[in-house]
Amino acid sequence: MTAGAETVIHVRGLAAGYGSRQVLTGVDLAVRRGEILTIMGPSGCGKTTLLKLLIGLERPVAGTIHLLGEAIGALDEDRLARFRRRIGMCFQFGALLNSLTVGENLALPLRELRVVPESVIAMIVGARLAQVGLHGSAENLPNELSGGMRKRAGLARALVLDPELLFFDEPTSGLDPVTAAGLDRTILDVRRRGGTTMVVVTHDLASAFTISDRIVVLIDGAIRAEGSPREIEQCRDPAVAAFVGRRAAAAATGGDARFVAAHFDGVRGAQ
């Protein structure tokens, strides 16, 4: 079990659809331990469906998904529930339970295990909130937080069970560039500390090129290109180039906001 070599996510021949509409066709994926894989693509290309299939919220029409060696399609509800303690998911808008405080939201998965002492729970919750830069927000209700803070809290909640796999749905969408860059850094920091494998679904090009080891471009429900950020950037496929080209154009005009953000570290510290 040496880090980096082992394949922890293995998807073969995945197809999905709603009724007669085909959303995904013949998707193959392999993610190694400790890797950050980004799934990119225009809206409606099937990114979110792919993510939901990966975490077992939806069932595929065809194909198999292995996470950490388990075929998740074959798990019954109870085994799936237990298996899910090994994975974490960050939803687009945080998906915190609105009736609970941020601290209670983080404590929830730990309390549900019913064996972790309250004092340890308090410590883990405090540490995770600090890790995402939200110390002092434990007593707040989710609707008292900004969108970016909610996403961070969602990430903290996904981290409390020390997941081996972490999934993100649009972690930076709807955030200003500076906050988005901060979240990217948090994601990289989580990987550096825990060696966590991550799958990120996004259409934020700047974010994808910052955090990814590997990028998969999904167009019309099929994988159109796959490779390192540099390879994707230089991809000749017209559909991929058209999608990625927007980033090149932005960079050429000096409009890449993330570049600005990276050079004004002090601004981020003030948030």
Next chain:
Amino acid sequence: MAATRSVAAAEAPGGEPLRPEGPRLDLAAALDLAARIAVPGTRIDLAGVQEFTGGGAATLVVLARERGARFSGAGRDLCRYLEELPLEELAAAHALAPDAEEEEPLPATAAPTDGPLSGALATTRWFVGLGLEFVYWVAVAPWRGARLRLGKAVTELNRIGVEAIPIVALIAALMGVILALNAAGQLRIYGAEKYTANLVGIALTRELAPVITAILVAGRSGSAIAAELATMKVSDEIDALEVMGINPRAFLLVPKLLAITIGMPVLVVLASLVGIGGGFMVAVFGLALPFDVYWEQTLQALHVRDLVLGALKALCFGALIGLTGCTYGMRVTGGATGVGRVTTAAVVVSYVLVIVANALFTLLFFLAGW
């Protein structure tokens, strides 16, 4: 809990140290390891740990101290981390429930999935499946170690039941008044005014109180259940629970269903009594019927059986309203508009189900001669 992992390092009796199964000491590994500490003085060898997480290390240390285990072979990073933990505070602050729970499989009725079935059929299946699952969670699962969330149910009971008392009482009292006035007007023709009491008592306890209360509760709480769940669904909160390994039906729906099925009979008995009180006010102060005559007539006409039958109806109506609200709430699609749509649908369908069920009940009771 760590049953998803293969058990590798076996625990040997003769002082052989325990070892984590993999190179990564995370929360699951720590809990698993702690669960294998059989006797005080057990040694835990951490030499194989290459990676650790804060939660895993802290949990292991606290649980191991609790059970009198000792460590050896921890690497430099881990040692430094452990030294920085506020161990005394942690150890002093809690008392631990020692046993990991035994987890029981769900009944096969769970996991409703969207198939290519027509909407109505799928909704009905969901409704029936949820009903069966509710019975399982309330009647079977607690005996198998699963938790029935009574605290949450009490909170819901307060919201669904206690807070509904004023409006239910007001409407019931007015129903009693209206019934008594109408009945007295007709019965006066035959000089049988004192039978007003019988009519009010029977009509209220057996028919009107259950139906009127059900309509009020469907409007107040059926809609609230549907709207709350639907909002949670569209903001991914339900999915988030599932991904955390928490069954959203056991966690969210069962307490609501429990509260509404307990709350409805109580509200209906209350409504019956208040309604009879309303009729009594009319009779005594408006029709000049003597108090004792009205009282006697009521007792003569009304049996405990009538109250029980009314409460039985109420129990069923409560379950119907709760299941309808839950089903529509959980099956929402399409954002804020969808939330509005399923809330309306939940209330309308609840009304129809309650009225139809009431007709069936009354027919059944009539045929059975109750």
